Amino acid sequence: MAVIKKPFSQDGSIDEYVLSNANGTRLHVTNWGARVTRFITKDKNGVPRDIVPGFSTYESWQESLKTDDP
DSSP: OEEEEEEOSTTSSSEEEEEEOTTSOEEEEESSTTOEEEEEEEOTTSOEEEOOOSOSSHHHHHHHHOOSOO
16 A cells, blocks of 8 residues: 655645555545545446545635625
């Protein structure tokens, strides 16, 4: 198993860790509340798929909180 650390937020305050194995499964998790941002696993046909819905960056999540609703 391999573990890679990379920045997740533009200001560098949040990191993402990518855990991967020899089968091609990858788990992406942040140090901000242990949020799972991606989980890549093979489907029944052997095609890698991300099975976690959501936002790819911290900033895109923040942007989603902005609304025109009163």
